[in-house]
Amino acid sequence: xxxxxxxxxxxxxxxxxxxxGQRVFGAIGFIAVVSALLLWGDxxxxxxxxxxAMKLMKWYPLLTLPMFIFMGYVLSESRIADDLxxxxxxxxxxxxxxxxxxxxxxxxxxxxxxxLSVAGMxxxxxxxxxxxxxxxxxxxxxxxxxxxxxxxGILVPPSVVLVLYAMIARQPVGQLWLAGVIPGLMMAAMxxxxxxxxxxxxxxxxxxxxxxxxxxxxxxxxxxxxxxxLPLVIFAVMMVPFVRGWTSLVESSAIGAGAAFLxxxxxxxxxxxxxxxxxxxxxxxxxxFMWIILAALAFGAVFDGLGAVKAIESLFTEKMxxxxxMILIMMQLSxxxxxxxxxDTAMLVIVAPLYVPLVGALGFDLIWYGIxxxxxxxxxxxxxxxxxxxxxxxxxxxxxxxxxxxxASITPFVLVMVLALILVMVFPQIATWLPDxxxxx
Amino acid sequence: xxxxxxxxxxxxxRMQTYAGAALGEQVTKPAVDYINAAANGEMEIExxxxxQIVPTGExxxxxxxxxxxxxxxxDDSMASPTPLQQFGGYFPFATKHILDVPVLxxxxxxxxxxxxxxxxxxxxxxxxxxxxPCNFNTTKEIKSVADLDGLKLYTFPTAGRFLSKFxxxxxxxxxxxxEVAVQTGELDGMAWSGITxxxxxxxxDVTDYFLTNNISGAWIGSFFVNQQQWADLPDHxxxxxxxxxxxxxxYRNQWYWGGEARLRAQGDKLKLSTVPADEWAEVExxxxxxxxxxxxxxxxxxxxxxxxxxxxxxxxxxGPPYTxx
Amino acid sequence: MKFxxxxxxxxxxxxxxxxxxMMYGIFxxxxxxxxxxxxxxxxxxxxxxLEMAQFVMVGYYILGGPYSIQxxxxxxxxxxxxxxxxxxxxxxxxxxxxxxxxxxxVLLYGAVSSTAYSLGYWGTEPFxxxxxxxxxxxxxxxxxxxxxxxxxxxxxxxxxxxxxxxxMLLQCLSELLKDVLRLKGEAI
Ligand code: NA
Ligand code: NA
Numbered sequence: 001x002x003x004x005x006x007x008x009x010x011x012x013x014x015x016x017x018x019x020x021g022q023r024v025f026g027a028i029g030f031i032a033v034v035s036a037l038l039l040w041g042d043x044x045x046x047x048x049x050x051x052x053a054m055k056l057m058k059w060y061p062l063l064t065l066p067m068f069i070f071m072g073y074v075l076s077e078s079r080i081a082d083d084l085x086x087x088x089x090x091x092x093x094x095x096x097x098x099x100x101x102x103x104x105x106x107x108x109x110x111x112x113x114x115x116l117s118v119a120g121m122x123x124x125x126x127x128x129x130x131x132x133x134x135x136x137x138x139x140x141x142x143x144x145x146x147x148x149x150x151x152x153g154i155l156v157p158p159s160v161v162l163v164l165y166a167m168i169a170r171q172p173v174g175q176l177w178l179a180g181v182i183p184g185l186m187m188a189a190m191x192x193x194x195x196x197x198x199x200x201x202x203x204x205x206x207x208x209x210x211x212x213x214x215x216x217x218x219x220x221x222x223x224x225x226x227x228x229x230l231p232l233v234i235f236a237v238m239m240v241p242f243v244r245g246w247t248s249l250v251e252s253s254a255i256g257a258g259a260a261f262l263x264x265x266x267x268x269x270x271x272x273x274x275x276x277x278x279x280x281x282x283x284x285x286x287x288x289f290m291w292i293i294l295a296a297l298a299f300g301a302v303f304d305g306l307g308a309v310k311a312i313e314s315l316f317t318e319k320m321x322x323x324x325x326m327i328l329i330m331m332q333l334s335x336x337x338x339x340x341x342x343x344d345t346a347m348l349v350i351v352a353p354l355y356v357p358l359v360g361a362l363g364f365d366l367i368w369y370g371i372x373x374x375x376x377x378x379x380x381x382x383x384x385x386x387x388x389x390x391x392x393x394x395x396x397x398x399x400x401x402x403x404x405x406x407x408a409s410i411t412p413f414v415l416v417m418v419l420a421l422i423l424v425m426v427f428p429q430i431a432t433w434l435p436d437x438x439x440x441x
Numbered sequence: 442x443x444x445x446x447x448x449x450x451x452x453x454x455r456m457q458t459y460a461g462a463a464l465g466e467q468v469t470k471p472a473v474d475y476i477n478a479a480a481n482g483e484m485e486i487e488x489x490x491x492x493q494i495v496p497t498g499e500x501x502x503x504x505x506x507x508x509x510x511x512x513x514x515x516d517d518s519m520a521s522p523t524p525l526q527q528f529g530g531y532f533p534f535a536t537k538h539i540l541d542v543p544v545l546x547x548x549x550x551x552x553x554x555x556x557x558x559x560x561x562x563x564x565x566x567x568x569x570x571x572x573x574p575c576n577f578n579t580t581k582e583i584k585s586v587a588d589l590d591g592l593k594l595y596t597f598p599t600a601g602r603f604l605s606k607f608x609x610x611x612x613x614x615x616x617x618x619x620e621v622a623v624q625t626g627e628l629d630g631m632a633w634s635g636i637t638x639x640x641x642x643x644x645x646d647v648t649d650y651f652l653t654n655n656i657s658g659a660w661i662g663s664f665f666v667n668q669q670q671w672a673d674l675p676d677h678x679x680x681x682x683x684x685x686x687x688x689x690x691x692y693r694n695q696w697y698w699g700g701e702a703r704l705r706a707q708g709d710k711l712k713l714s715t716v717p718a719d720e721w722a723e724v725e726x727x728x729x730x731x732x733x734x735x736x737x738x739x740x741x742x743x744x745x746x747x748x749x750x751x752x753x754x755x756x757x758x759x760g761p762p763y764t765x766x
Numbered sequence: 767m768k769f770x771x772x773x774x775x776x777x778x779x780x781x782x783x784x785x786x787x788m789m790y791g792i793f794x795x796x797x798x799x800x801x802x803x804x805x806x807x808x809x810x811x812x813x814x815x816l817e818m819a820q821f822v823m824v825g826y827y828i829l830g831g832p833y834s835i836q837x838x839x840x841x842x843x844x845x846x847x848x849x850x851x852x853x854x855x856x857x858x859x860x861x862x863x864x865x866x867x868x869x870x871x872v873l874l875y876g877a878v879s880s881t882a883y884s885l886g887y888w889g890t891e892p893f894x895x896x897x898x899x900x901x902x903x904x905x906x907x908x909x910x911x912x913x914x915x916x917x918x919x920x921x922x923x924x925x926x927x928x929x930x931x932x933x934m935l936l937q938c939l940s941e942l943l944k945d946v947l948r949l950k951g952e953a954i
Contacts, residue, residue, distance in 0.1 A: 017865065021847025021862070022862045026863075029866070029869035030866065033872040037872075040508055043507035046875050046879065047879065047880070048494075049876050050875075050879075051880075053828075053873070055492060057821075057923075058498070070796075170617060172647065173624050174624050241803075246806075246807065247626060250816075251799050254803070255803065279789050282789075284834045285839060287834035288839045291831060304489060305494055307487060502880065502883050522888075562888055598913040598917070601915040602917075605915050610810075611813070613912070613913055
């Protein structure tokens with residue numbers, strides 16, 4: 001069988017299998033090992049699957065994964081973010097849509113503490129969601145706010161997605177993280193602008209808090225500001241030693257997880273149940289990620305073995321004779337399409353080795369491209385049928401929120417994200433200015 | 442007629458090198474290009490870079506099985522299951538210059554030992570050559586031997602074992618991850634190459650200092666082939682493969698020799714520093730004990746260490762330029 | 767039928783117990799990484815922490831894998847699947863789980879063969895090598911060590927992987943049997 005044939009078969013049969021509700025890692029892994037056998041036969045065809053396990057073991061940045069996941073669960077399960085939420089609630093309640101705006105603020109702070117979107121989703125849906133619904137906020141708006149806001153977790157540093165990208169694109173993590181800061185804040189501001197405009201047009205979407213709700217003494221209001229200290233402290237104990245070069249990234253993630261755990265214990269929130277849930281869910285989610293990456297690495301090795309990367313490169317540049325910008329736009333579109341039904345880690349591991357060298361060869365800045373990729377991933381998290389935030393929202397939302405609501409809720413926010421993506425594409429300085437300024441390029 | 446030859450499907454080999462794409466372009470690809478061009482369609486080697494198909498630690502096993510047909514690497518980093526493992530890569534202070542390596546292999550008998558030991562584990566050893574010296578490029582300046590203490594360096598297993606005597610913490614990660622690892626704080630730098638490689642692979646962008654003292658004058662790396670594949674290859678193609686490898690050696694010799702000089706003199710990314718020779722002698726002397734230690738590990742070990750001793754006696758008597766490290 | 771129920775109960779209980787133990791591995795991992803931080807700040811940096819953390823991580827996700835299947839953590843794509851009836855899901859799962867089982871079998875074979883290599887076996891019959899070890903016709907050769915300065919032997923972590931992949935296989939068979947029972951109309 002020709003290599004092109006194997007490659008085409010690999011992708012099409014994987015898509016088919018995924019539609020039938022296969023576990024993702026099973027589908028990817030099966031295609032990988034069967035193609036390895038077609039390609040290598042008994043000369044090592046059996047070994048590729050396991051060689052990926054050894055490769056995965058050596059991929060040290062993945063050690064941050066369970067740490068960030070655990071941290072996210074501890075922060076949400078122990079409800080130590082409650083006060084933080086109350087702070088935004090009290091200070092923003094007087095504005096139309098103020099609680100939704102406050103929720104975006106909350107999500108930005110949580111994003112600065114955690115490298116994944118899980119923490120924001122968990123905190124948003126357990127703390128913010130019930131409160132917002134109780135105050136008569138529109139449920140579609142609210143679920144959208146939480147899904148979109150929590151996705152900032154991978155754009156605002158620290159970010160696990162950008163670490164994985166850095167490993168694949170061989171780009172400096174520090175600069176990538178800095179490059180995410182302004183786009184992250186810009187996107188948060190765009191979400192807020194959207195909320196403000198929508199609530200001005202339809203005030204019933206985000207009613208102002210009732211007078212008794214707002215009648216809080218000034219001293220109490222100021223006291224609640226203190227809630228903002230905790231995330232700052234956690235961010236600082238995690239990031240300062242890392243930035244100063246005292247600890248490595250992996251060590252810092254352990255410090256962050258340890259600090260969140262300690263904070264929960266000190267606040268008396270680490271009950272048996274919270275402990276059980278955090279520890280168990282961390283295992284579940286980490287295993288899911290790792291088994292998918294394990295299968296995807298084998299898939300990638302076979303794909304490399306077929307020489308598929310070179311084939312696609314020559315297809316784009318020589319046969320189709322496309323301009324660099326056309327190729328870039330096509331890549332982003334294909335990423336968005338793939339992102340609707342692929343896991344982002346699988347997407348990164350499978351497709352990035354293909355795209356990233358090409359982007360570099362076309363003369364684009366790979367730091368900037370990392371931000372484009374991350375925004376695409378954020379969109380992927382929210383677009384049906386496959387998206388982590390969708391799944392999490394479905395698992396965590398109260399019964400009155402239907403699947404239809406969840407799907408409908410994301411549309412405006414995805415459009416805002418696409419707008420942000422276009423802005424960063426047209427004005428690369430949004431991403432590159434800060435790292436250039438700090439590293440004095 | 443030549444068209445008959447073309448009608449046959451070409452022999453396809455898959456080769457993986459220890460080097461990432463940027464470096465592999467210089468150290469491995471020239472040989473592959475030569476073979477592919479000269480084979481006139483009879484043979485085609487497809488080149489893959491570090492960890493692309495299998496992780497470097499599994500490289501040897503993959504070659505035994507035939508997942509990979511051909512490998513360019515050193516015995517040390519691919520964890521060769523032979524007594525030779527510690528001698529590939531950088532055996533401390535065994536060599537001074539890039540040309541010492543072919544001399545040791547072809548005139549002092551290392552080639553026979555290598556051929557024999559690899560045949561035992563089912564792999565055909567083809568050829569070894571020298572590369573760059575093992576200097577240090579770091580984020581912190583090294584001005585004395587004491588500055589090595591506590592540095593986390595990406596280095597070869599055996600070099601790491603030796604350097605740990607001076608407080609270095611050797612870190613072992615995949616080659617392509619080393620640059621990012623400096624930025625994630627996993628590494629303070631590398632004891633892995635000369636200055637040419639630092640600039641080529643981008644390490645000069647993430648570190649600031651280059652120590653001109655080395656712990657070895659030339660890297661020892663080899664080309665290997667799966668035994669069965671080699672046996673099945675027609676004789677004229679065997680000749681061609683060997684000629685291509687030799688052509689690659691020649692190119693590499695010049696590339697490194699010229700690069701080391703030019704970038705030390707004109708490079709602007711790394712600040713040079715030097716530990717005075719009489720202080721660095723402490724490190725050289727420690728290597729002598731290390732040699733004795735290793736020689737006691739087995740018969741083959743002892744034989745190779747003796748060859749290193751003999752050769753070093755010769756060049757020490759000969760004097761400069763042979764002795765200038 | 768009775769056998770199926772017994773198998774499901776037995777395997778699920780065993781994997782649950784192992785998973786419940788591995789779950790606390792998060793603290794071991796955190797401990798190793800924090801020790802790495804502390805030792806670097808106050809003493810000499812440790813040679814072994816990064817690699818040890820990698821080993822712990824492997825044990826964590828490989829041995830914890832079967833329990834994560836029980837927890838239903840493994841993402842499925844459910845563009846079509848999500849809207850199906852339980853019965854239809856069971857029918858499809860009944861077939862698709864064989865793909866997963868095939869993948870795990872290849873993975874297991876690779877693990878066994880790599881473990882044999884780490885014990886100095888170069889041949890292509892890893893199972894007969896282990897058989898030979900038991901009967902005494904084969905012996906352990908060159909033991910593979912990690913290429914780090916710490917140089918731990920690699921066979922222990924490879925054995926952990928064999929065990930974990932095997933347990934995963936047993937768990938998937940249990941899922942298969944559950945679907946069979948479901949299709950027979952029994953409650954699970
Ligand atoms: Na973040
Ligand atoms: Na999606």
